[in-house]
Amino acid sequence: MGETKTYSGSCHCGKIRFEVTADIAKASACNCSICTRTGWLMASVPLEAFRQLSGKESQVDYQFGSKTMHHLFCSTCGIRAFGSYATDGQEKVVVNLRCLDGLDVDALELQKFDGKSY
Ligand SMILES: [Zn+2]
Numbered sequence: 001m002g003e004t005k006t007y008s009g010s011c012h013c014g015k016i017r018f019e020v021t022a023d024i025a026k027a028s029a030c031n032c033s034i035c036t037r038t039g040w041l042m043a044s045v046p047l048e049a050f051r052q053l054s055g056k057e058s059q060v061d062y063q064f065g066s067k068t069m070h071h072l073f074c075s076t077c078g079i080r081a082f083g084s085y086a087t088d089g090q091e092k093v094v095v096n097l098r099c100l101d102g103l104d105v106d107a108l109e110l111q112k113f114d115g116k117s118y
Contacts, residue, residue, distance in 0.1 A: 007100040013077035016055030020045055020095050027097050027108040032115030034064070034071060038080060040096050041105050042113070047091040050082070066118060069094070 002025040010017045027041040035042070055074065062071040068087075073080040081099040085092055097105050 007103055009081060009095065009100040011055065011074040011077050011079040011081045011099065013074060013079075015058040015076055016074050016079075016081055017053040018082065018095075019051045019053060020093070020100070021049050024097065024100075024103060025109060026111050027105055028111045028113040030113040030115035032118070034080075035115060039098075040080070041098055041108075041110075042094050043097055044092050044094045047084075047093055050093040050095070068118065 002023045004021060004023045006019055006021040007024070008017070008019050022043065022045045024043050027043065029035070029041055034040075058075050059072045060075050062073060063069065064071075069083050069085045071080055071083045079099065080096060082093055082095045085094065097103060097108070
């Protein structure tokens with residue numbers, strides 16, 4: 001086990017700001033059609049571990065395919081800092097680890113996630 005920490009994160013222009021409290025030891029690289037284009041490294045956390053601080057009004061919700069996932073991106077800078085989905089009645093937030101301050105994503109164990117199949 002690693003260490004549970006609170007990380008702050010943002011989109012590029014800073015309109016969208018959030019915090020996530022989690023033990024982030026692994027990064028998932030997803031092979032779905034959107035993540036391959038954007039180069040996401042992600043981690044999924046329960047909704048309770050996530051707090052959006054600002055920028056809801058600047059967010060665009062993009063959905064495709066099975067539309068299970070809300071791909072939220074900033075209308076100003078285009079960065080998709082996180083997204084949300086529900087599974088088995090539980091709301092989850094998928095965070096773009098590259099948007100977190102002070103997290104060395106290169107130090108994390110890299111896992112492959114087969115999002116293409118969902
Ligand atoms: Zn932005």
